[in-house]
Each structure stands twice: as structure tokens, then as C-alpha cells.
Amino acid sequence: MGVNQLSRLYGDKPAVDRVSFDVERSEVFGFLGPNGAGKTTTIKMLTTLLQPTSGGANVLGFDLKTEGRKIRERIGVVQQQDSFDQGLNVETSLDIYGLIWNVPRTERKTRIEEVIARFGMEEFRKMPTVDLSAGQRRRVQVAREFIHDMDLLFLDEPTVGLDPIVRRALLDYLKERVHKGLTIFFTTHILEEAEYLCDRIAVINQGRIVQIDTPENLKRRFGSARAVEFKLLQGSSEALASALSSSADVTRLVQDSGTGAYRVTTTRPESVIPEIYRLAERHAVTVSSIYIAETTLEDAFIHMVTDDENGRETERGLG
Amino acid sequence: MNIYLRLVYRNLRANLDRASLFFELIFPLFFIFVQGFGLNGIVPPFEIGNGRVISYSLFLAAGAVTLTVINGGTNAGTQLWFDRKNGMFEQILMGPFTRAQYILSIIFATLIIGVAGSLLVFLFAFPVLGASFNPSLSGVLTIAAALFLGTVFFGAFAIALSVALKSSETFQIVSTFAFFIFLFTSSVFFPATSAPSAIQVASLANPLTYTTDIFRAGLFDAMTPTVSLELGILALEAVVMFAIAVIVFHRIRV
Numbered sequence: 001m002g003v004n005q006l007s008r009l010y011g012d013k014p015a016v017d018r019v020s021f022d023v024e025r026s027e028v029f030g031f032l033g034p035n036g037a038g039k040t041t042t043i044k045m046l047t048t049l050l051q052p053t054s055g056g057a058n059v060l061g062f063d064l065k066t067e068g069r070k071i072r073e074r075i076g077v078v079q080q081q082d083s084f085d086q087g088l089n090v091e092t093s094l095d096i097y098g099l100i101w102n103v104p105r106t107e108r109k110t111r112i113e114e115v116i117a118r119f120g121m122e123e124f125r126k127m128p129t130v131d132l133s134a135g136q137r138r139r140v141q142v143a144r145e146f147i148h149d150m151d152l153l154f155l156d157e158p159t160v161g162l163d164p165i166v167r168r169a170l171l172d173y174l175k176e177r178v179h180k181g182l183t184i185f186f187t188t189h190i191l192e193e194a195e196y197l198c199d200r201i202a203v204i205n206q207g208r209i210v211q212i213d214t215p216e217n218l219k220r221r222f223g224s225a226r227a228v229e230f231k232l233l234q235g236s237s238e239a240l241a242s243a244l245s246s247s248a249d250v251t252r253l254v255q256d257s258g259t260g261a262y263r264v265t266t267t268r269p270e271s272v273i274p275e276i277y278r279l280a281e282r283h284a285v286t287v288s289s290i291y292i293a294e295t296t297l298e299d300a301f302i303h304m305v306t307d308d309e310n311g312r313e314t315e316r317g318l319g
Numbered sequence: 320m321n322i323y324l325r326l327v328y329r330n331l332r333a334n335l336d337r338a339s340l341f342f343e344l345i346f347p348l349f350f351i352f353v354q355g356f357g358l359n360g361i362v363p364p365f366e367i368g369n370g371r372v373i374s375y376s377l378f379l380a381a382g383a384v385t386l387t388v389i390n391g392g393t394n395a396g397t398q399l400w401f402d403r404k405n406g407m408f409e410q411i412l413m414g415p416f417t418r419a420q421y422i423l424s425i426i427f428a429t430l431i432i433g434v435a436g437s438l439l440v441f442l443f444a445f446p447v448l449g450a451s452f453n454p455s456l457s458g459v460l461t462i463a464a465a466l467f468l469g470t471v472f473f474g475a476f477a478i479a480l481s482v483a484l485k486s487s488e489t490f491q492i493v494s495t496f497a498f499f500i501f502l503f504t505s506s507v508f509f510p511a512t513s514a515p516s517a518i519q520v521a522s523l524a525n526p527l528t529y530t531t532d533i534f535r536a537g538l539f540d541a542m543t544p545t546v547s548l549e550l551g552i553l554a555l556e557a558v559v560m561f562a563i564a565v566i567v568f569h570r571i572r573v
Binding site for chain 2: 044047048049050069072073075077079081082083084085086087088092093096099100101102
């Protein structure tokens, strides 16, 4: 897939602003960005649902603007929003989806059994889709795309609502399919997933591509945003967290609700660590453990997006 | 299997509510057996054209059969609403289909519902009324044309309405109101010529008037020269409404 200066305006506002990138065959291409960055709009254009305002793309050898039907015959799409046939049970829903894609009956049966087993849907295969939980319905929605043949699969946050076991099973299944030749265009907000699955990642912010590289390279290049993790003997301290958040060296501070550990994203861990001890003393709490954590893709992502937004602020200021 | 057959089959399986279908059939039968029998004793038989004189209950029964056409039309809008609400509208449009194929598949599914419903009401009601028919080939073709064009018009109307309105609840209210207007300004319950002048004028623009008149003419062998003209007007209205539905549908925001 080759995307060239693709743009989409809503009124005067660009939702997607001259994005260009290439996706290779059998590649998992991650497309990451904050909410409203333009990920779904890009997918809607590349799947021919939405006309671009300008620019173009070549998808599977076909022109986006003139050969939409040929593109749609060879892609699969899992939308971000729910999609299901409300009058059918799970098995019939899968069967009719295969039917409208013109998959022969015997082939449909084989594939339905395969996805039911792989996605753990045996216990609710006869249940009406309207009665399923959000996670179960999401499983059906993802599994459904594997009933028909395709060369390129668009996945728009496919793991929302899935439990960790099903999520891992899905990611492993996707890897298997990629080994067999499938190409995947993947968006998610769970960056561990992107790191696990993607060969390359594009980061999009406010409609523009900020960076494209492998996860490892992104971490290396933007790893100046390091993380310091620490725990307090007292569990937590709102006063310390509030004071630390306002420090100039701290990009982001989050507390893990499970372990109670604080994670500080910073470019200067060497100055943040003494600051943590100083604040702990001031607020009469004790630091029980502290260490500099390995840079994650999430840290790199936050750094990239923050840098981009700061750059835009400066541009606006100069303008 | 043909692309339309696949989509129509899916529309019929996935989007039809059996309870609604049941009541769509009960509704015309209620008119035939309650209103028809009730008024039959006080309304004398009258001529409907070509010298054919029929009882009020038969007159109303024919009108009630075409009522199922309007009900079928509502189904077209409901099918589209279900797909939009459940995310299947976008999903199908990202599949190997065109928008025209999708909208036509809804119209075809509506035709099946409308024509099958009309036939069921007809087969159930007319033997009970003691009517016997020996329709000519031209009569059968006339009936088929009336049901086809009427369903296309009301199906396209419901699709245009469901695209234009923002919620399924509003669609249900507005379509019910619109269909009552169509119903009571048509010749389903009484001949348009005996209605107040304002309703007579409205009935001239009302496709249900033509659907019903043409259906009756074919059924009771009451063909007159005006039937051809009515067929022409109904065909024109159906084509215009279908074009409007296609235009509105192509502008739908995804």
C-alpha cells in the first residue's frame, strides 16, 4: 500500500493532513495516535468508505479513487465501533457474513469451526448477538473477518473490551496469519500490543504523521524520555504526587492502581530522583523502592506527541 | 450466488422482526373483517369502472391488500436503520458491494415482503368473503405492476426518510404519521371521487391511490382507459422517489 499526501477536511479543519507512508506485503503496520488524531478517518479513506479531499493511495495495486470495488474485494475491516446482525445468533451471523462474501458453503463451515475454536466462542455460538457481552460481541466481530479471504486487514482498535487471555490469543492468531502472507494495518491505544505485533509504527497527531519507524528504533530515538518508578511505604501521597507533577522535569506521572507504584516519565531522571526524596521528606512519607525503568514504547510515544504539540505551539506563536 | 440474492437473503434474515411482520399482516385483516363487515350492511354495492359493481367489503378488501405495500415500505426504512444502528451499514459498504447494490437489495427485500404480504392477505381474506375470480393475463400483469411500483415508491420513500432523520425513534413517528396521511388521502377506504374536494386533490398526487385503483381494476376486471394513465403516473412517481432515495443515500454521512 502506498499512501501519498492523503488529506481529509471536515469543513475547514483537516482531520487528516497530507499523510504519506508505505506498507509492505506481510507487514504489520501500526498506526498510533491520541484520540481524534485522524486514525479512523485514515482507515475510512483507505477502505473507500470516505472520499479523500486531496491526495491519493494505491492499495493492493489498485487506485483508491477509481478502483474502490476491487480494493474492497481484497480487504477485511474490523471497525472501531460495534457491528453485528441483531436478528441472528453467532453461528448464523458468521455464516451469513461468509455468504455475502460469496464463500462456498463447505468452506464457510470449516472456517466457522476454526474461528469458533480459535476465539473461544463455543459456549455462546448459539446465542443471539444482541444478548452477548461487549467483549463477546467484539470477538465475533473480529472472528467474522477471517471467514472470507483477504490480502490486507484493517484493524481499528480490535482488542477494546477483550480480556487479556483472549487479547493475547488474538494477537498470536494475527501473527500466524501474517506469516501466511496477510498484511495488517493496526490501530490501538494499548502500546504493549503495538510493540508485540507491529513491524513498523507510524505516529499520527492532529492529522499529521509525526514519525514512522520500527518500535525498537522509536524507543531508541525517543528514549530520552525515561521512566522512574517508585513506591511509597505508605502506599500513596496525593500531596507528593501533586508537587511532583508540577516539576519542570516531569512530563507525566501516573500511579498503577494495582501495585500502587508511581511511574514518572522524564527526560532527566538524575534530577527527578533527588526531587522525589526531597518531596517525600517534606510530606513525611518514605520511599520504599525506586529505580530507572526501561524505556517503553508508551514513553517514546508520549515524548513524540508532546514534542509535536510543543512544536505546533511554537509555530502558532511565531505565526 | 448472485450478489443481489446474497444481500437480499441477508436483509431478510438479519433485519426482519417477525413480530412486526405478524402485525403488518393482522392490520389489513382487521380492516377487512371488522370495518368491512361493519360497513357492508349500510353501504350499498357500487360501480368501480367498466360496469363492475362490487360490495363495500370487497372494495375495502382490495384496498387493504395494497395496505401491505405501505407496510412493506416501512420495512425498507427499518432495515436501513437497523444496519446503521448496529454498524452493519459501514461494514457492508467496506465489503465488495456498491452503495447502489446495497440500496437495491433493500428495495428487493421490501418487494418480497410487500408482495408476499399482499398475497397472504389476499389468499386469506378473499375466500372468506366468498369472492371468486377469474382474472385475465392482463389483469394479473396489472396487479403485479401495481404492487411492484407501489412497493418501490414506498420503499424508496422510507429509505429517504430514514436517511434524513436523525434517530430511529423519530423515523418511526414520522413514517407512521406520513403513512397515515397516505392512507387517508387515498382510495383504500373509499372511492376518491366521493371524498371532500381537498382530499380529492391530495389523492391525485398520492401513489397509494393509483396502487389501489390499478390493483382493483386488475382484480375485478374493471379496466378503463384511465388505468393506463394511472400506471404511467405511478411509474413516474416510483422512479422519481427512487432517484431521490439514491441521491439522499449517497450523501449519507459515514
